[in-house]
Amino acid sequence: xxxIEVLLSPxxxxxxxxxxxxxxxxxxxxxxxxxxxxxxxxxxHVKTVLNAEEAAELKGEGYLSAGERNGAKMEGFDMxxxxxxxxxGKVLNRKLALTTTNGTKCFNAAQExxxxxxxxxxxLNLDATVDWLINHPADCIVLCAGWKNKVNLEDTLYAGLLTxxxxxxxxxxxxxxxxxxxxxxxxxxxxxxxxxxxxxSHYQRLSHLHHHEDMVYCLKQSTxxxxxxxxxxxxxxxx
Amino acid sequence: xxxIEVLLSPxxxxxxxxxxxxxxxxxxxxxxxxxxxxxxxxxxHVKTVLNAEEAAELKGEGYLSAGERNGAKMEGFDMxxxxxxxxxGKVLNRKLALTTTNGTKCFNAAQExxxxxxxxxxxLNLDATVDWLINHPADCIVLCAGWKNKVNLEDTLYAGLLTxxxxxxxxxxxxxxxxxxxxxxxxxxxxxxxxxxxxxSHYQRLSHLHHHEDMVYCLKQSTxxxxxxxxxxxxxxxx
Numbered sequence: 001x002x003x004i005e006v007l008l009s010p011x012x013x014x015x016x017x018x019x020x021x022x023x024x025x026x027x028x029x030x031x032x033x034x035x036x037x038x039x040x041x042x043x044x045h046v047k048t049v050l051n052a053e054e055a056a057e058l059k060g061e062g063y064l065s066a067g068e069r070n071g072a073k074m075e076g077f078d079m080x081x082x083x084x085x086x087x088x089g090k091v092l093n094r095k096l097a098l099t100t101t102n103g104t105k106c107f108n109a110a111q112e113x114x115x116x117x118x119x120x121x122x123x124l125n126l127d128a129t130v131d132w133l134i135n136h137p138a139d140c141i142v143l144c145a146g147w148k149n150k151v152n153l154e155d156t157l158y159a160g161l162l163t164x165x166x167x168x169x170x171x172x173x174x175x176x177x178x179x180x181x182x183x184x185x186x187x188x189x190x191x192x193x194x195x196x197x198x199x200x201s202h203y204q205r206l207s208h209l210h211h212h213e214d215m216v217y218c219l220k221q222s223t224x225x226x227x228x229x230x231x232x233x234x235x236x237x238x239x
Numbered sequence: 240x241x242x243i244e245v246l247l248s249p250x251x252x253x254x255x256x257x258x259x260x261x262x263x264x265x266x267x268x269x270x271x272x273x274x275x276x277x278x279x280x281x282x283x284h285v286k287t288v289l290n291a292e293e294a295a296e297l298k299g300e301g302y303l304s305a306g307e308r309n310g311a312k313m314e315g316f317d318m319x320x321x322x323x324x325x326x327x328g329k330v331l332n333r334k335l336a337l338t339t340t341n342g343t344k345c346f347n348a349a350q351e352x353x354x355x356x357x358x359x360x361x362x363l364n365l366d367a368t369v370d371w372l373i374n375h376p377a378d379c380i381v382l383c384a385g386w387k388n389k390v391n392l393e394d395t396l397y398a399g400l401l402t403x404x405x406x407x408x409x410x411x412x413x414x415x416x417x418x419x420x421x422x423x424x425x426x427x428x429x430x431x432x433x434x435x436x437x438x439x440s441h442y443q444r445l446s447h448l449h450h451h452e453d454m455v456y457c458l459k460q461s462t463x464x465x466x467x468x469x470x471x472x473x474x475x476x477x478x
Contacts, residue, residue: 009250012248015248015250015387149253153416153419156416156420175440176440177386177395178389181424184426187427188423199419201415204414
């Protein structure tokens, strides 16, 4: 039996022991959903970078520059942070440099904290991620990207579902109050996540930015079979 | 209508706007429950201090020194952090200098962040606190002390109940995902909080330290009619 903890915000990372644990980074709307989609659509890898300058520099080395700040596309970038921009062959055999408001920072933070493995978690590749974790048993931290270090409902919902799935598979347990809260949120959400999330702050923020299609897409479960994780400082297909 | 936010850990405080807001600090097990009890039992005031040295210094000035670290009483202190130590006239007309693992730091942090008013929240004086907030309408932050900057269920449960009560009174609303989560936890807890909290990490920690009576006491609702808040850097009876 391995242990699962859920960190509802990246601001909680310094207070948890991370070494030798798998860290599953989740930023449902939209960084990790886009990363998983990009890898599934044949991108070679995704490199998460902290700022526009670093993305521009990598563009000079042949990368596609991708990203957003406060939910909107950045000037001079090849693409924003929508999973739909990764489809129809646009990222096939390409490398992506991605910078976002919340999610991309978490990969770097998890790496600095000494994580054993770092995965990109999303509803899209939930089954694949659950299976990988069952086959690579070790204590897990689900790291919710939140919104500017505040907690958010959609990442918490994913954390609750991943935790519940692993517990139901009899491979994991939890004594972590963050994980228990996330499972409570999952129970309260019922089966219609989109309806439940209508009350969430981030959902409303993205609605105003006309990202409704993205949100519908990002809540679909297990439509993608790949596991995405970090190897040699970039996010690649694990299987 | 005023807005309510819930901060599930003190680590989230730097990411929320605090100025001109009431901050309700909550550390159910046990700092704020003990503070509210002490004031109700006739203590002149409670001064929250950050370390044992400061408490010892105030003892020289006539204070009762009180506190715990990791749930246990501290050597050389007049008392620990149990509400029962405040009863039977022991704190009547006395000043207390209190230092604890989690709760006491939050008062200082809220003050430094520029809170309009700082209250000590507990289940014990829930009705009185709700009434005071209704009569002093301003945006509110419920600041959960947690455990060493980790989230915990019992403080979240109080935050959810206080939020729900204020919303049900038609004086407040929330767009904060932390508050929405806390209300979900409240719903999942049902009416038997003690039973629900058996799964929580802190409850189990205190159980091991034989604080069962304290826990039963700290979950009683609205047995105390006083409101406790900060004035001139110390916690006093507001009404």
